[in-house]
Amino acid sequence: MKLQCDVEVVNRMLPTFGLKNKGKPSRAVLSIGKQDRSPQNHSLFLLICTAKDRSGSKYKLKENIEKFFTWFVEEGKATVRLKEPAVDICLSKADTSSLKSFLSAARLAHRGSDTDSLPLSSLGPARARDVEKPKKKLSVLSKKDYPLASSFPFSLEQLQVSYCRLTRVDMRMLVLRSLRRLDLSNNHIRKLPATIGDLHCLTELILHNNRLQGFPDALCASTLQTSLQHLDLSQNQLTVLPARFCQLRHLVNLRLDANQLLRLPFHIGRLSKLRFLSAAQNQLSVLPAGFRKLCLENLDLFGNPFTQANALEHTIRLTFPLTLQELTARAVIDLRIPHGPHLVPFQLCDELDFCKVCDCGHACVNAFIQTAVGMNLHLVSHTVVLVDNMGGTEAPVQKHFCSLVCYCEFMDGCVQRDLR
Structure with a gap:
């Protein structure tokens, strides 16, 4: 049983000597296993390996856990208080499901029962890649560099996969719950999966220069309503956007250039936070009535075949x-x-x-x-790119x-x- 997370070991005896704990959390691998593989040995130990100490520090678990603190386990945090030595092992930035499984294993190890059913690990030094600082940003800019055999780091907050000739969104990207920026520009993607809406931290979605023919209605009703701020759909094959598109009310920057849009969403005025709108080089002949409600800083509608407005034509x-x-x-x-x-x-x-x-x-x-x-x-806009050549x-x-x-x-x- 192993767990990767941030760990801080706090010595509870320091305050009695007038000292303060000056440590800070370090990336670590926690393992639960036997000190030796002898069938007669039923004692289980907890091994904590960090980048500075890859050999690790070992702690006995059987009848040695005073208390579990699990108030914030849903946030990937927990604390295990040991009797001997008198330390608190503070865990954070852990995957929630993995943390729950690890704590359950630690409880069984403490009781000393049903240990044969536990998935025990070998208590050896950790690999360097397992205890290195979590990767926050990754860019893949060619097909030969695209990871096929390995998964994307779970800790990623920014991911760019461009020029890889992707025809669909890799489902391995859609389990990266910390992802804030996803750039899939310059690929061959034709359709977006509704599960992109499960990325509840996503603030930027870049889909420039693909082959999209539509924007899923389901995304407009997902958690993107409250998270998405920057959306780039330029250089695709869009003809319309769904009516519910205007439920993405936290959008600040929207790029729709070089598509085949025949119209903009009727209630686009509901995007009250929108400040930058670019829909140049489309097929717009008229703007929707809700357009009057926008309050923009920059607007670009150049290259659209707008008709001459005539109130008598109705x-x-x-x-x-x-x-x-x-x-x-x-x-x-x-x-x-x-x-x-x-x-x-x-x-x-x-x-x-x-x-x-x-x-x-x-x-x-x-x-x-x-x-x-x-x-x-x-x-409706402070700065306007000229609508026509005149x-x-x-x-x-x-x-x-x-x-x-x-x-x-x-x-x-x-x-x-x-x-x-």
């Missing part, structure tokens, strides 16, 4: 009279009535969550009038109206402004 999706479903949906939104999959069908939840909002402030779900008006992009910074933005009355009032206002 699409009418109104029915007279309005359907009962439309009237009910509007009432639920306007009156802020709680709703969810436990109350209404899932499809209706989507319609309610991603409804349009009229200029008058009322909601419209499936019945509305849609048009586009020009907007100076400096209204030096323009204006782009068409969608508008929706819940009734003919609202649309006519808007048109009257446009006419009056033109007359002035």
